[in-house]
Amino acid sequence: MGNQDAFLEIWYTSMIVCGIISFAVGLIIYLVHNFRVSLIKDFKAKYDFINANEVRWYKYAFMAVAVGIGFLINLYGSNESGLNKVGVWFFVRMFFGFSGATLVAYVANLVLEFYYPTKLNSKLKKWRYMPRVNPKTGHKMRLLSEEEEDVHLDQGRQAEESIFSIDYDVWIDEKSGDTKVEKYDGHLTALKCNNCGFYTMRVIKEEITQMYEDESPKELVKHYKCAYCRNIRATAFVISKKEADDYKDHRATVRRNTKNIDLVKIEIHSILSGKRFYEFPTVAQAQKFLEEFDIDKVSTS
Numbered sequence: 001m002g003n004q005d006a007f008l009e010i011w012y013t014s015m016i017v018c019g020i021i022s023f024a025v026g027l028i029i030y031l032v033h034n035f036r037v038s039l040i041k042d043f044k045a046k047y048d049f050i051n052a053n054e055v056r057w058y059k060y061a062f063m064a065v066a067v068g069i070g071f072l073i074n075l076y077g078s079n080e081s082g083l084n085k086v087g088v089w090f091f092v093r094m095f096f097g098f099s100g101a102t103l104v105a106y107v108a109n110l111v112l113e114f115y116y117p118t119k120l121n122s123k124l125k126k127w128r129y130m131p132r133v134n135p136k137t138g139h140k141m142r143l144l145s146e147e148e149e150d151v152h153l154d155q156g157r158q159a160e161e162s163i164f165s166i167d168y169d170v171w172i173d174e175k176s177g178d179t180k181v182e183k184y185d186g187h188l189t190a191l192k193c194n195n196c197g198f199y200t201m202r203v204i205k206e207e208i209t210q211m212y213e214d215e216s217p218k219e220l221v222k223h224y225k226c227a228y229c230r231n232i233r234a235t236a237f238v239i240s241k242k243e244a245d246d247y248k249d250h251r252a253t254v255r256r257n258t259k260n261i262d263l264v265k266i267e268i269h270s271i272l273s274g275k276r277f278y279e280f281p282t283v284a285q286a287q288k289f290l291e292e293f294d295i296d297k298v299s300t301s
């Protein structure tokens with residue numbers, strides 16, 4: 001047995017060891033992240049933690065797995081007796097190992113960047129709309145529904161370059177009148193892109209387009225851009241002058257909770273034209289559709 005055989009033996013052993021370590025590191029990163037999520041008791045804190053960390057840590061986990069695959073590729077042909085001396089093949093195989101690892105990491109990145117946010121979005125929604133419990137009384141709280149177009153500007157963030165709007169979720173304990181107000185940063189939330197369907201639409205710019213008489217902002221236009229298909233969209237919002245404190249005296253009687261609804265399906269049966277199905281992302285849109293619906297204007301094609 002020559003020197004090179006000994007070298008190859010050490011090489012193969014270390015590839016196996018490094019490969020196993022890499023896979024273990026990937027698995028540990030995944031488990032540690034999910035363990036940290038499970039330790040957070042407050043739903044809003046859980047939401048923020050997942051929103052800020054999950055994609056990043058899953059990327060690290062997949063990177064470790066990719067490196068592990070790179071090591072394993074360097075085991076290819078280790079049983080073939082013809083390859084017992086280091087030659088050009090050895091470096092070609094190293095190159096393939098490196099390329100394989102890069103490819104796996106690249107694909108994992110694409111999946112986490114574009115496909116995964118759809119799954120992440122429903123996960124985040126679950127925590128955002130999970131009924132809160134009043135810590136003082138133990139009563140279940142109810143989420144108030146705000147008019148969709150009501151947005152708020154956070155006082156601290158009104159600096160010219162970053163006027164990102166804030167969503168307020170107001171939870172009320174109807175028995176005691178206690179409220180819990182949770183703030184959601186507009187620019188941290190990814191929306192569904194109407195063009196490609198991924199949850200990759202984010203605010204890139206906001207501008208105040210109308211003022212109240214006292215010169216406080218009245219209308220805000222948000223410009224969104226999809227990170228996947230580059231589709232852009234702009235939506236105007238009326239800025240509410242309500243502050244979190246204004247909800248304190250609120251007694252919910254007429255307000256309904258329609259926030260945690262993902263899909264409204266309407267099925268219209270007609271004797272002449274048969275069944276029709278319509279889907280809407282919000283109750284408001286479905287309502288608007290029903291108000292304007294005219295069976296004569298629906299083509300029978």
Ligand SMILES: [Zn+2]
Nearest residue numbers: 193196226229
């Ligand atoms: Zn898109």
